[in-house]
Amino acid sequence: MERSFIMRNPSVLWFLLALAIFTLGVTILSEAFGIGGLSTSFIKTLGKTLCLCLIAVAMDVVWGYCGILSLGHFAFFGLGGYAIGMWLMYARTEEIVVNSLNEGAIPPTQQEIIDGIGTQIFGVVGSSEFPLIWAFSHSLGLQLLMVVLVPGLLALVFGWLAFRSRVTGVYLSILTQAMTLALALYLFQNDSGLRGNNGLSGLQNIPGLDHLGQATISMWFFWASAIALGAGYVLFAWVTSGKMGSVIRGIRDDESRVRFLGYHVESYKLFVFTLTAVVAGIAGALYYPQAGIINPAEIAPIASIYLAVWVAIGGRGRLYGAVIGAAFVSLLSSWFTGGGAPSIPLGFYTIQWTDWWLVLLGVSFVAVTLFFPKGIGGLFDYLVRKDP
């Protein structure tokens, strides 16, 4: 009698189908594997957008379903990016250093290579020593583990402290803002061990894959991002369906009632907070190799606020709404701020969208909140009539 959860949630199948068609379409139009038509940089933009959609889905689960308005999830996204960036930078620099040292008459010692890498990476912050946090950076496997572990542990510890003290509502939002701000400020320091405000760069060059060219590599990352989004979507659709979904929506609507039903509310919040943080970390690890650079400005408090805006505009409490919101708003944002939108001359004043985009975004956010609380995703309710 138990139907599988996919059958009970046809929207998951529709989403996967749409994602597959989109991925196929982009592949056909790519330079590396198709007829060409989409530039490599645009492919990268699309791949990055898929990563943003993934973190938006995570945000929707923690906020739209569980009612925790976290304004710090971009910290986890950034940490995932830093974790993969450390390996990318180390391995890439190692290649360069080994090549240049091999040109000398005497083969270099291991210590010379490591010193060379250290000087190359940390020269910009006036150092050549490897900080302790780079201990695993030589190993792709260990750094991939860090992509999951670092955001996960931070969320676990932060969430445990916050939820245990019953911090809720706007206070929790402020606390999460403080967390991401503190992390950003720390990373801005030169002695943070992650190159201060320079951040990690050259991440688009994948070690050992130079011969492939960016056109091919960008498609690989695009596919990886699409697969991650699909998998993340299915994971969260599963978590938010069935009894778990019942309980976490219950926590959103009436926390103390759930408590008196015998559920340990704090454990559930911690579970959702940590799981979404881990997924955010994975999304970040896929995003930054496509962006090529990560610096502490990426995890400034405003980034996490944008994330909440995307989800609100797309429609809270429905996973596809988060995807639509993130894709729509972030693509629109790059169109407006990238000078794509034509300026509007008013005679006495010219509206430059690079300046006015934020105003437009703010107005849309307020309008959606006031007049369309279900967001863009709410439009689907008109298409699909649910039986009463």
Next chain:
Amino acid sequence: MSTLLEVSGVTVSFDGFRAINNLSFQIGEPELRAVIGPNGAGKTTFMDIITGKTKPDEGRVIWGEKSVSLLDMSESAIARAGVGRKFQKPTVFEDQTVRENLAMALKNPRGPFDVLWYKKTAQGAEKIEEIAEEIGLTDELKRRAGDLSHGQKQWLEIGMLLAQDPRLLLIDEPAAGMTPAEREHTTDLIKRAAETCAVVVIEHDMEFVRRLDCKVTVLHEGAVLAEGTLDHVTQNQDVIDVYLGR
């Protein structure tokens, strides 16, 4: 009938105001008990203490055969031990169906991972049908709880309590805002529940209490003023003074 819950010498102050003052209370299993008292008598605080929402300054709250103290337990642990609570305002999960509401309350392991891997069972479905029939919501199982009438929400909440398979039910003003026919149904529900477990009903409405036909505890200024049958307590001079004013 053995003692299920024993509250003794409990005192709670909020900013110097003694909401509960050296209160002692006992209830057996099964038993039906009505708690009445004027506004501010400490009825809700009394429930808050038993369910772990408020920690008393003094006193003991002892539970079950093993005589464990409820004071050291969290709200959710107390609920898992078998204390079910119904709030004054109907609090059901309006966004979810009646079935989902009941399923959430069903007695099952409550940890996040137990729930994540939870599989519906025929047994659970049967129990839900059974309770739905009992509370008269069989035809409403697929409806959103938010679309139910006020009375139906109250019954759903009582149904959720029953689904928890509790040993002690705390019910706060179950008949508030109900039509006479609805009240009758509610009375039946409560009386039937009291055949198997301990039930404490907090109520303002004397007529409703009379219909419950059970032992009555009168609270006043955070302490027990009188205890006995309804006729007995209503003839008590202290009770008359409190209710009619001195």
